[in-house]
Amino acid sequence: xxxxxxxxxxxxxxxxxxxxxxxxxxxxxxxxxxxxxxxxxxxxxxxxxxxxxxxxxxxxxxxxxxxxxxxxxxxxxxxxxxxxxxxxxxxxxxxxxxxxxxxxxxxxxxxxxxxxxxxxxxxxxxxxxxxxxxxxxxxxxxxxxxxxxxxxxxxxxxxxxxxxxxxxxxxxxxxxxxxxxxxxxxxxxxxxxxxxxxxxxxxxxxxxxxxxxxxxxxxxxxxxxxxxxxxxxxxxxxxxxxxxxxxxxxxxxxxxxxxxxxxxxxxxxxxxxxxxxxxxxxxxxxxxxxxxxxxxxxxxxxxxxxxxxxxxxxxxxxxxxxxxxxxxxxxxx
Amino acid sequence: xxxxxxxxxxxxxxxxxxxxxxxxxxxxxxxxxxxxxxxxxxxxxxxxxxxxxxxxxxxxxxxxxxxxxxxxxxxxxxxxxxxxxxxxxxxxxxxxxxxxxxxxxxxxxxxxxxxxxxxxxxxxxxxxxxxxxxxxxxxxxxxxxxxxxxxxxxxxxxxxxxxxxxxxxxxxxxxxxxxxxxxxxxxxxxxxxxxxxxxxxxxxxxxxxxxxxxxxxxxxxxxxxxxxxxxxxxxxxxxxxxxxxxxxxxxxxxxxxxxxxxxxxxxxxxxxxxxxxxxxxxxxxxxxxxxxxxxxxxxxxx
Ligand code: SF4
Ligand code: SF4
Ligand code: SF4
Ligand code: SF4
Numbered sequence: 001x002x003x004x005x006x007x008x009x010x011x012x013x014x015x016x017x018x019x020x021x022x023x024x025x026x027x028x029x030x031x032x033x034x035x036x037x038x039x040x041x042x043x044x045x046x047x048x049x050x051x052x053x054x055x056x057x058x059x060x061x062x063x064x065x066x067x068x069x070x071x072x073x074x075x076x077x078x079x080x081x082x083x084x085x086x087x088x089x090x091x092x093x094x095x096x097x098x099x100x101x102x103x104x105x106x107x108x109x110x111x112x113x114x115x116x117x118x119x120x121x122x123x124x125x126x127x128x129x130x131x132x133x134x135x136x137x138x139x140x141x142x143x144x145x146x147x148x149x150x151x152x153x154x155x156x157x158x159x160x161x162x163x164x165x166x167x168x169x170x171x172x173x174x175x176x177x178x179x180x181x182x183x184x185x186x187x188x189x190x191x192x193x194x195x196x197x198x199x200x201x202x203x204x205x206x207x208x209x210x211x212x213x214x215x216x217x218x219x220x221x222x223x224x225x226x227x228x229x230x231x232x233x234x235x236x237x238x239x240x241x242x243x244x245x246x247x248x249x250x251x252x253x254x255x256x257x258x259x260x261x262x263x264x265x266x267x268x269x270x271x272x273x274x275x276x277x278x279x280x281x282x283x284x285x286x287x288x289x290x291x292x293x294x295x296x297x298x299x300x301x302x303x304x305x306x307x308x309x310x311x312x313x314x315x316x317x318x319x320x321x322x323x324x325x326x327x328x329x330x331x332x333x
Numbered sequence: 334x335x336x337x338x339x340x341x342x343x344x345x346x347x348x349x350x351x352x353x354x355x356x357x358x359x360x361x362x363x364x365x366x367x368x369x370x371x372x373x374x375x376x377x378x379x380x381x382x383x384x385x386x387x388x389x390x391x392x393x394x395x396x397x398x399x400x401x402x403x404x405x406x407x408x409x410x411x412x413x414x415x416x417x418x419x420x421x422x423x424x425x426x427x428x429x430x431x432x433x434x435x436x437x438x439x440x441x442x443x444x445x446x447x448x449x450x451x452x453x454x455x456x457x458x459x460x461x462x463x464x465x466x467x468x469x470x471x472x473x474x475x476x477x478x479x480x481x482x483x484x485x486x487x488x489x490x491x492x493x494x495x496x497x498x499x500x501x502x503x504x505x506x507x508x509x510x511x512x513x514x515x516x517x518x519x520x521x522x523x524x525x526x527x528x529x530x531x532x533x534x535x536x537x538x539x540x541x542x543x544x545x546x547x548x549x550x551x552x553x554x555x556x557x558x559x560x561x562x563x564x565x566x567x568x569x570x571x572x573x574x575x576x577x578x579x580x581x582x583x584x585x586x587x588x589x590x591x592x593x594x595x596x597x598x599x600x601x602x603x604x605x606x607x608x609x610x611x612x613x614x615x616x617x618x619x620x621x622x623x624x625x626x627x628x629x630x631x632x633x634x635x
Binding site: 028029030031051052061062117222226228229230231232235236244246248257259260261262266267308312315316317318320322323324 | 371394399582
């Protein structure tokens with residue numbers, strides 16, 4: 001195990017930033033997000049989880065897919081150059097680490113590999129930071145996530161009163177730490193700080209099976225009444241991964257891009273010709289919860305929610321997924 | 334006299350039981366002490382979910398649009414600012430007055446839930462009044478079918494009520510150089526998620542179909558970048574110009590804390606300067622300045 005003083009963290013980030021683009025929690029107008037480190041920002045590493053999830057490092061809000069040019073009858077396509085830039089993602093929490101595994105399932109398995117996602121994922125060293133303290137909105141333990149140790153990451157860190165303890169988990173992580181060994185002191189027999197104990201509890205046992213019988217249930221009309229149909233919950237969710245593909249045309253050339261989209265919007269399911277199979281917020285909200293708690297578990301064997309609490313924190317009308325889970329378990333079929 | 338909350342429950346029960354209304358929209362206690370989200374009650378047995386406390390921020394008027402095509406009559410609890418939202422929707426012919434039953438509440442100010450969250454429950458007493466309440470001119474409902482006068486008017490101490498400060502941030506921004514101003518707004522709107530919570534909660538945003546839900550139209554694009562985000566910000570601000578009732582709901586709903594009200598209030602300030610004082614949603618008969626023409630307009634358009 002290695003150790004570095006909290007006050008020396010910026011130096012470590014600077015050192016990594018020599019070779020890679022380093023994303024680390026920083027403040028942007030009062031909001032904490034994973035932003036590229038240029039040595040000047042205000043670090044929020046260790047101060048609760050970020051409001052914005054890390055997903056846009058792998059799955060940007062907007063991403064050009066290819067460019068095209070039309071000249072007379074011929075069309076030329078220009079694909080985007082492969083993304084070679086190395087990334088270091090510093091300080092993701094255990095919940096968000098699980099979210100990357102869910103994103104991997106979606107973008108990399110079941111017979112189709114999303115090239116854009118794969119390149120960024122492979123070029124990124126992921127460094128997790130254990131949680132010592134949970135926010136009132138955290139409920140990761142409901143999904144058997146350990147706030148004290150993340151899954152599927154390259155390096156794990158823990159925060160003590162004045163230092164970070166650092167441990168390489170994968171070869172990729174080992175490699176990165178080696179590059180900066182002069183800043184990291186080897187230590188032995190360090191006691192790890194106690195992991196956070198989230199106070200928000202919800203029992204998800206049996207929820208998928210219950211939902212399988214609830215597609216037509218009256219509950220959806222009730223629970224969705226207060227929903228505004230905005231995209232706050234889905235855009236802040238680390239596992240929501242829906243996107244739209246559109247193009248920008250300028251004369252005879254243009255480009256195709258994909259950008260985040262949300263199942264809470266009416267436009268999301270509107271067909272050519274105007275028909276909308278999810279005509280109201282009832283169907284849209286049902287889809288959001290079924291996707292997280294039924295469809296993803298059925299397809300990938302894990303829940304699509306990681307208990308980060310972002311949606312219930314920022315939903316303008318307090319649609320609280322833990323309450324929804326509790327209510328679903330109680331409704332009569 | 335019993336508390337506002339007790340009276341709310343009594344009246345809701347009576348209205349539902351007698352069949353005068355089919356639904357009551359009010360507030361209930363949310364997941365945390367600083368949240369009092371909307372609740373929709375159709376069963377008289379559930380009226381005890383209704384609450385009244387210093388976090389009943391939500392302007393419930395907008396929900397009436399969800400029931401526009403329904404035959405049901407709906408009872409709605411309204412604070413002073415909320416009634417301006419009702420007038421707004423009435424002026425735009427979005428709702429029918431006889432299909433809503435308005436129960437007015439004399440409001441003594443609402444607290445800032447976001448700051449409450451930051452301060453924590455132990456420091457509950459220090460939570461400030463919501464910004465919009467600090468200069469509110471109509472805490473008493475302007476339109477209602479009945480009025481609840483409680484004994485707990487002083488629940489939120491109105492000592493924070495300044496009656497001023499409405500243009501505090503606007504004036505700060507006006508004093509900036511153009512470059513600083515650009516940095517200010519791009520800094521904020523670079524964060525915009527384009528989640529449209531601000532639009533969806535707004536009683537002035539009541540177009541049947543919003544231009545931002547028509548990305549194929551070519552008017553606006555779906556890319557989430559600086560130029561599209563600013564286009565969204567400016568377009569929405571201009572679309573509610575003269576109709577914004579300053580309920581502050583857009584800014585409260587914004588998940589990433591964009592100071593949207595500064596944009597709205599800049600426009601309100603300009604309109605007041607150019608066309609004379611106008612408070613949207615206060616006087617039902619007075620048309621919003623941007624939807625009428627007057628040959629005496631002081632506007633020096635040439
Ligand atoms: S659940 Fe909340 S955040 Fe999500 S769409 Fe509805 S109002 Fe917006
Ligand atoms: S559904 Fe909500 S709590 Fe679950 S992962 Fe998404 S944002 Fe986090
Ligand atoms: S723009 Fe904002 S303050 Fe104005 S009416 Fe709409 S939600 Fe209220
Ligand atoms: S609520 Fe905030 S983040 Fe969402 S679209 Fe409006 S300004 Fe952007």
